[in-house]
């Protein structure tokens with residue numbers, strides 16, 4: 001249900017998030033659009049020249065690993081020049097203020113949530129993976145097609161020929177991007193954690209996703225089925241909009257900082273917790 005007018009919606013969203021004990025935040029490509037990372041399906045989106053089945057499937061990699069690595073190498077370079085925006089930063093600060101209560105499940109592979117967490121930590125000890133599930137993997141990781149070894153990998157990719165593609169340091173087999181492709185199962189441990197967080201959440205804040213890709217797109221309904229609310233932030237309506245408690249027509253960087261609860265300014269007294 002969409003509240004009449006953005007102001008009323010913002011106030012309702014702020015109240016729902018402030019009173020929630022535990023929150024699951026589900027993010028999609030839209031939260032990174034304000035950082036300059038192209039989305040998948042919007043105008044100028046990543047898929048504009050390709051169809052998902054052309055590139056983001058195991059069959060595509062089998063058929064033409066050079067083309068697939070060329071696309072992922074280009075995306076690594078684009079994302080390496082992008083910074084977390086105000087939405088990533090306000091979520092990271094919220095998590096730091098409420099350890100263990102604010103969990104993020106992201107469909108994005110751009111690493112911007114981790115970067116915001118590390119940059120936002122005052123003492124540099126923040127574990128960027130705490131309370132963050134990258135359910136579709138990471139652009140900056142590779143996995144060996146032969147022995148399964150995983151590598152953190154920020155190197156630029158030389159996709160000029162099959163012979164120059166990344167190879168495993170251990171068994172010399174061809175490496176693949178460490179992302180989940182269409183038709184591939186998600187890492188059971190990661191997606192089960194995200195579904196547990198969804199079931200435990202009093203509110204699910206859904207930012208910048210077309211809510212088309214499963215199983216991630218079904219996380220908000222798990223929160224709702226367990227009595228929680230859904231707050232959506234998206235400039236456009238999605239299949240989730242009709243099921244949202246509040247759906248805000250706005251961009252992530254402009255909207256999220258204004259609905260994330262501010263630090264509690266309760267005066268410190270002798271018996272403060």
Ligand code: BV8
Nearest residue numbers: 028029030039040041107182183208209210213214251252
């Ligand atoms: C699985 C990683 C089962 C790679 C991605 C038929 C055949 C095969 C499979 C299926 C099928 N039908 C259904 C399926 C299942 C399929 C699926 O859901 N397909 C959809 C398209 C119908 N899912 C799968 O295949 C999944 N696996 O089901 O496995 C299985 C089980 C056991 C054993 C074997 C198999 C795997 C899905 C994972 C695919 N990988 N990414 C890569 O990144 O290259 S998905 C890809 O899409 C990205 O992760 C992306 O995040 C995700 C979803 O897209 P969005 O994030 O929502 O981005 P999008 O561009 O669509 O939307 C952006 C939104 O932002 C818009 O709404 C826009 O309005 C908004 N926006 C724009 N600007 C802003 C903004 N919002 C806020 N602020 C702004 N400024």
Ligand code: ZN
Nearest residue numbers: 144147168171
């Ligand atoms: Zn190997």
